[in-house]
Amino acid sequence: MAKRDRVFCRLAALFALVCLIFLLSAPAYAQQPAGLKTKVVIGTGTIYKGNSEAARQDAIKDGLNTALDAAVVELFSPESLVGHFQIINQVIQGQTEAFLQGYKVLGEYKAGKTYRAVVEATISVEAIARKLAEMSIAVGRGELPTILFFISEQNPIGALAHYWWGGDSQFSMSSAGKAMAGTFAEKGFLVADPGRSASGTQNRTIDFPAAIDTASAILLAADYGAKVIIVGTAVSRPAPNTMGATRRSYAATVQARAYLVADGTELALTKKEAVAAGSDDIVGGRQAIDAAAGLAAVDLAERITAVWGKEGKDLTTIQIAVEGTRDLANFVMFRRVIKKMPDVQNIKTLEMKPDQALMEVDFQGTAEAFANGLMLNPFENFRLDIYEVSGELLRVALIPQ
Secondary structure, three states, X not given: OHHHHHHHHHHXXXXXXHXXXXXXXXXXXXXXXXXXXXXXXXXXXXXXXXXXXXXXXXXXXXXXXHHHHHHHHOOEOHHHHHHOXXXXXXXXXXXXXXXXXXXXXXXXXXXXXEEXXXXXXXXXXXXXXXXXXXXXXXXXXXXXXXXXXXXXXXXXXXXXXXXXXXXXXXOOOOHHHHHHHHHHHHOOOEEXXXXXXOOOOOOOOOXXXXXXXXXXXXXXXXXXXXXXXXXXXXXXXXXXXXXXXXXXXXXXXXXXXXXXXXXXXXXXXXXXXXXXXXXXXXXXXXXXXXXXXXXXXXXXXXXXXXXXXXXXXXXXXXXXXXXXXOOHHHHHHHHHHHHHOOOEEEEEEEEEOOOEEEEEEEEEOOHHHHHHHHHOOOOOOEEEEEEEEEOOEEEEEEEEO
């Protein structure tokens, strides 16, 4: 009996040692460095004219591409992934090696003309995030709000203002806007692309002046799914200092304010200045503007992050009693506009009568904030009369024009 006990103890010790060796030699997925993701995937290649080695390489390449795609998908919410899908593809397509930290082939199988390989790939998501930040796209699951920038730029003073919401440079952000958007993206914000609305509408015509008013900017922002807008100006000017006959200094000022799209509440404001040196007005002025824009973006991002989550985040169920629904097309348009409003989570029609309807909306904010946001929307064939806001009830009339 004692001999059996000794044998059992030795076997138990040997088993424990084997387990320890396995644990120490196994890939430490839970402890891998921050910024890296390890994916185990299957790649497939096709054998042509008996060339198994070429098929093997194709299978490995296919596996690496699949691993990169899987790592990218995990970085975004579904809405953000779809909204930025075209640009994300442009960044990662054919660039697997730029984001690959290493790989191992764990298994291979050949059957007929098909070659399959199990590939373990380590992807640098930090490198992906940096590359996407250059395109003003932030990785993340959408905890921070989507931002739309309205930054007009004059470089140098006297030149025509550059802005995306009208004129000849439609949908092309100014240098200052791009610099600010890049900083916000690096800090985890989602940045709306002026060239692509949330509804996917393209080839649109937008013609607002450079000094766009807040109400108009908010109306545009709703179509982009933005929750915060940043409206401001960037101006450069020659500064006194010079170096020789060909180089001088340039100063720039960036002023901007951030507003909550839901109700127009001002969240933050900033004014930053910077100086840069250059050989001509355009290059030197732009360098100064980019430097000032970066400082302004850091300031605004910190302020918005500090207040985000405190403004209008309680979900409120609001009932809307609507009069004037006899013209069904007007009611359909009214409902469609509400559905597109920022912070509207759910909408349903509770009751329909010949000229009346009762609706219910789940909104992240107060009934007053919802009414203010609703009032800013234009309607083609009727005007809106919100004649009562009482508690969590709105009484609204759709009046034909």
